[in-house]
Amino acid sequence: MDSHNHKETPKMERNILIQKYYEEKRFVDSSIQSFNRLLENGLQEAIEENKEAEPTIIPANIEKFKIRFGRITVGKPEITEADGSKRPIYPMEARLRKISYHAPIFLEVSTYINDVQRENFVAEVGKMPIMLKSKYCHLDGLKREDLIKHGEDPSDPGGYFIVNGTERVIVHVEDLAPNSFMVEETDDNVYSGRFFASKGSYKIPHTFERKKDGLYYITFTRVKSMPIVVVLKALGIIRDEEIMKAVSTEKNYDELLVNLFEFVEIKTQEQAIDYISKYVGVGQSKEVRVERTREILDKYLLPNIGMESSARLAKSRNLAKMLKKFIDVANHNRPTDDKDHYMNKRVRMAGDLLLDLFRVNFKVLVGDILYNFQRIIKRGKLPSIRVIIRDKLLTSRLYSSMATGEWVGGRQGVSQRMSRTNYLDMVSHLQRVVSPLSSSQENFEARALHCTHLGRLCPIETPEGTNIGLRKNLSMLCSLSQASSEDAVLEKLRGAGLREP
Numbered sequence: 027m028d029s030h031n032h033k034e035t036p037k038m039e040r041n042i043l044i045q046k047y048y049e050e051k052r053f054v055d056s057s058i059q060s061f062n063r064l065l066e067n068g069l070q071e072a073i074e075e076n077k078e079a080e081p082t083i084i085p086a087n088i089e090k091f092k093i094r095f096g097r098i099t100v101g102k103p104e105i106t107e108a109d110g111s112k113r114p115i116y117p118m119e120a121r122l123r124k125i126s127y128h129a130p131i132f133l134e135v136s137t138y139i140n141d142v143q144r145e146n147f148v149a150e151v152g153k154m155p156i157m158l159k160s161k162y163c164h165l166d167g168l169k170r171e172d173l174i175k176h177g178e179d180p181s182d183p184g185g186y187f188i189v190n191g192t193e194r195v196i197v198h199v200e201d202l203a204p205n206s207f208m209v210e211e212t213d214d215n216v217y218s219g220r221f222f223a224s225k226g227s228y229k230i231p232h233t234f235e236r237k238k239d240g241l242y243y244i245t246f247t248r249v250k251s252m253p254i255v256v257v258l259k260a261l262g263i264i265r266d267e268e269i270m271k272a273v274s275t276e277k278n279y280d281e282l283l284v285n286l287f288e289f290v291e292i293k294t295q296e297q298a299i300d301y302i303s304k305y306v307g308v309g310q311s312k313e314v315r316v317e318r319t320r321e322i323l324d325k326y327l328l329p330n331i332g333m334e335s336s337a338r339l340a341k342s343r344n345l346a347k348m349l350k351k352f353i354d355v356a357n358h359n360r361p362t363d364d365k366d367h368y369m370n371k372r373v374r375m376a377g378d379l380l381l382d383l384f385r386v387n388f389k390v391l392v393g394d395i396l397y398n399f400q401r402i403i404k405r406g407k408l409p410s411i412r413v414i415i416r417d418k419l420l421t422s423r424l425y426s427s428m429a430t431g432e433w434v435g436g437r438q439g440v441s442q443r444m445s446r447t448n449y450l451d452m453v454s455h456l457q458r459v460v461s462p463l464s465s466s467q468e469n470f471e472a473r474a475l476h477c478t479h480l481g482r483l484c485p486i487e488t489p490e491g492t493n494i495g496l497r498k499n500l501s502m503l504c505s506l507s508q509a510s511s512e513d514a515v516l517e518k519l520r521g522a523g524l525r526e527p
Contacts, residue, residue: 047503054159054185054456056506057198060377061157063508068381069098072388073133075226079392083400085408089140093395093411096134103129103156103164116164117188118177124191126425128153129162137411147412151391152420154384155428157376159184185376185456186444189428193444196376198459198500199437203372204229205330207348208363209355217362219352225329227385232328234352240284242349247326248306254349255285259298260323261342266290272346273353281353299323330512366471368478373459373506379433379440386434387423394419437462457500459483465492472496 052058077095084091105115105125120127131154136146156162163184165173170180186195202208204224212218219234223246233245234254243251255269263269266286273279292298299319300312306322307315325333328341354360363370398414427433433440439460445451463469473495475485487499500506516524 044503051505052159052183052185053453053500053502054183056508057185057196057376057456058157058160059508060375060506061380062161062377064377064381065100065154065160065162068377069100069131069384071226072381072385073098075385076389076392079396081396081399081403083403085403090138092138092141093399094136094138095392096136098134099132100154100162101130101132102162103127114164116176116178117158120188121191121193126153126155126190127158127163127188128155128421130154131420135411135415145410145412149412149415150417151415152417152424155187155189155424157185157187158182181449183453183456187428187441189425189441192429193446194428194441195444195455195458196379196441197439197455198376199374199379199440200371200459200461200498201374202365203370206370207351208365208370209234209352210362210365215356217352217356219348219355221328221348223328223330225333227389228326228329230326230329234348236352236356240281241288242281242285242352244345248322249302249327250305252302252305253285253289254345255282255289256292256298256301257323257327258342258345259289259292260295260302260319261327261338261345262295263339263342263346264293264295264298269346272343273350279350279353281357366474366476368476368482372509375506378509382434383424383427387420390423391416391420454487454499457502459498459500461496461498463496465496469496 073095079093079095081091081093103115103120104112105119106112115125115127117127119125130150131152132148133151134146134148137144159165165176165178165184168176173180186193188194202222204222207219207221209217209219217236221232221234223230223232230246235243235245235251237243237251242254244254244257245251249257258269258272263272269286270278270282273282289301292301296316299316302323303312303315303319307318310318320335323338323341324335328344331337331340331344351360355362365371394416395411395414398416399409399411402409402414428441431439431441442455445455461472463472475495479485479498482501482504484499484501488494489497520526
């Protein structure tokens with residue numbers, strides 16, 4: 027009898043734990059947090075990246091004209107009726123009337139003539155689709171009875187959008203972690219290093235390789251197969267001894283000596299920049315190509331570290347440490363990186379993917395405002411910016427992507443029509459994680475069950491056929507943590523006693 031009770035107790039406890047977990051949390055909580063974070067911080071970050079715009083054509087009597095964008099806020103979902111009146115709208119009405127469940131986006135705009143403010147106003151620049159049960163949704167925090175009153179299923183989890191009356195899900199996308207240097211073996215004893223530098227709208231791949239001549243090369247944007255030693259010298263580490271110390275202070279790397287001997291005649295930073303510029307700006311005058319190379323080194327080489335010339339030394343140190351790792355892996359002193367390990371992956375949720383969409387389309391809106399401004403200036407008038415903001419432009423572009431699933435960067439199927447065959451089918455769809463790899467190629471390792479999937483991704487639920495292992499589902503009790511900014515992490519580490527050199 028005792029042994030029987032002993033077996034029953036853990037099962038009872040487990041049921042209570044799972045019940046308690048779902049009383050406090052929903053399985054779409056991570057998606058909702060991601061969307062909330064987008065509206066609270068993400069949109070403002072996108073505005074900060076493009077906070078000033080200067081038209082190229084301005085009236086002759088004005089020296090300087092600037093348009094500045096300030097605070098961005100999002101309202102609550104509303105509908106504008108045919109007679110122009112606005113009122114709040116609930117999801118069920120949007121479904122039945124085949125309209126979108128969206129909220130207005132308000133942006134503070136100011137113009138400056140010769141650094142003196144001319145006008146300052148808050149304009150509606152578009153509509154943002156609102157995720158059901160998120161902080162900005164009317165259903166947030168409603169009790170069971172109130173949900174029923176508004177025509178909602180009280181057990182519906184939310185976490186999806188309503189676009190033109192259709193329920194659409196933004197499917198999670200798994201991607202390689204940005205700003206993390208990974209070295210893998212491509213063929214027998216041929217190694218390749220990859221680093222995706224990500225900052226705001228910049229996402230720049232950097233590739234490391236060692237060629238048969240024994241030299242180490244780096245490739246990024248316009249700079250193809252450039253010797254790393256030359257790049258280090260262009261960033262400000264000139265002396266060979268300094269380069270050796272930057273790579274390692276513990277032991278000498280003899281492989282580096284060949285690289286140092288090869289470029290021993292480059293003795294100044296200017297010479298190194300000139301060397302790179304000959305490959306970047308072919309056929310341009312020396313001043314133009316050197317200036318262009320400096321810009322490339324500042325903007326496109328490791329932009330995650332900084333985009334000012336003051337960040338060059340930090341970039342050179344990071345580059346040297348990456349080179350050390352690359353040499354260590356190539357010499358079998360360190361294991362290669364496993365890109366299928368979930369430590370090296372990040373799952374991009376609705377907030378993250380919508381931010382990409384908003385960022386690109388806000389730039390289009392700014393370009394459109396400048397174009398309309400310059401068109402009116404040519405007629406000899408100075409227009410008010412309030413008149414030339416086309417709020418339909420941003421809305422229609424956001425909705426076009428949401429309705430078709432075609433995202434920026436050429437990805438397709440990011441937003442999908444939610445399957446409502448039954449409740450479990452809906453749960454499964456809201457938990458889906460898709461890999462960007464092509465389903466027509468083999469990619470054996472990516473399809474295999476990795477031990478780091480356990481507890482995070484369901485080891486059973488994946489389709490058969492070409493998509494096997496590429497389309498996965500989060501496990502029922504899995505919750506995803508939100509990304510925190512590097513500055514916040516550094517601040518915490520400094521508080522814990524980190525000393526910087």
